[in-house]
Every structure is written in structure tokens, then in C-alpha cells.
Amino acid sequence: MSYWSKLGKARTSASSPQAAGQCDRCGGVYTHSVLQWQTDWAGNTMVNKRLLVCPKCLDVPQQQLRAITIPADPVPVQNPRPMQLE
Numbered sequence: 001m002s003y004w005s006k007l008g009k010a011r012t013s014a015s016s017p018q019a020a021g022q023c024d025r026c027g028g029v030y031t032h033s034v035l036q037w038q039t040d041w042a043g044n045t046m047v048n049k050r051l052l053v054c055p056k057c058l059d060v061p062q063q064q065l066r067a068i069t070i071p072a073d074p075v076p077v078q079n080p081r082p083m084q085l086e
Contacts, residue, residue, distance in 0.1 A: 009054075025057040041065040 008029035010020035021032035038051040040061050053059075 023054040023057055024051040025053050028054055030054050043067045
């Protein structure tokens with residue numbers, strides 16, 4: 001008779017035990033060291049979304065949420081002399 005493990009995809013070992021954790025997106029149970037923090041762009045920096053997700057559920061940070069960097073204005077001319085039209 002077979003049985004279903006409650007630990008899902010978490011690896012168990014008697015010689016080197018590791019903690020199990022649950023993915024915040026799919027609810028699957030994995031070894032805690034496999035789970036990763038989900039990050040995304042917010043302005044010029046990456047922000048931790050505080051979601052521990054499995055590798056299958058990990059999203060690539062969206063470049064559309066990144067701030068546009070506009071170059072500085074050119075330095076103005078000191079003491080400009082406009083042309084005199086006759």
C-alpha cells in the first residue's frame with residue numbers, strides 16, 4: 001500500500017535534517033533552502049515583495065516598473081550675447 005507524503009517535494013534525511021517550507025504562491029511544500037524571496041523593481045531599486053516562492057513560481061522582475069533615468073540638462077552659457085538683427 002502506498003502513501004502520500006505530507007512533505008511534498010521537501011527532501012528528508014535522518015543524517016542531515018533540513019527545515020521544510022511552503023511556497024506562498026502555489027502552496028507546495030519544499031525544502032526551505034530551495035525557496036527564494038520574490039523581488040521586483042520599484043523606482044531605481046529592487047524591492048523584496050516578502051513572498052517566499054519555489055523556483056517554479058519565481059517571476060522575473062518587470063523592467064516596465066523600473067524608473068526612467070533622464071540625463072541632466074546641459075550647462076547654460078555664461079554671459080550670452082544674442083545677435084543684433086538690423
